[in-house]
Amino acid sequence: MIKAPTSKQLFLDQLRAGLKGLPRTVIDETVADYEAHFEAGRAAGRSEADITTGLGDPTRLARELRAEAGVRRWEDERSLSNALGAILGIMGLAALDLLVVLPVLLTVGSCVFAFIIAGAIICLVGSIMLPFALIDLNPLPGADWLQGILISLGLACGGASVVAFCTLLTIGAVNLLTGYGRAHYRLIAPSHSA
Known part of the structure; x- marks a missing residue:
């Protein structure tokens, strides 16, 4: 088990270092929230060492907060970069499950790609x-122009349908992965409550 830091400043420095890469406002707000935990704990007569022990490992806490931020961005705006951010955040959180989740994900x-x-x-x-079917330069021997149009439209629509289905499948897979991350986060979170 990783030992929690015993001072407020060390805890906050490790938390800030773990959140590096997130927007500056998110980092500042998160650190301010944990500073408030220390103030409330001191007002209740607790020592800094006791408060940091109650909050847990700041590095793991930062991974959880990064994963949660990635999931929130994915839920707010569905884009490729947000999907990758959510996946990477959850993969970082679920480092122990990496040997199971990564092969399945890959x-x-x-296959979807x-x-x-x-x-x-x-x-x-x-x-x-x-266009060849429309001007009766049908590349299919023995087929008339209507068959050529229908075949080409069928191929175009079928291909577009496969791409659309795979896109929906990708969104569903990312949603399942974020659900997994949320469940994982909920299982870990109670150990960090002060």
């Missing part, structure tokens, strides 16, 4: 075939 991510590429290629092929 496998699912690789392959399907997105395949869908985009199929959509592109259908889109390229459509």
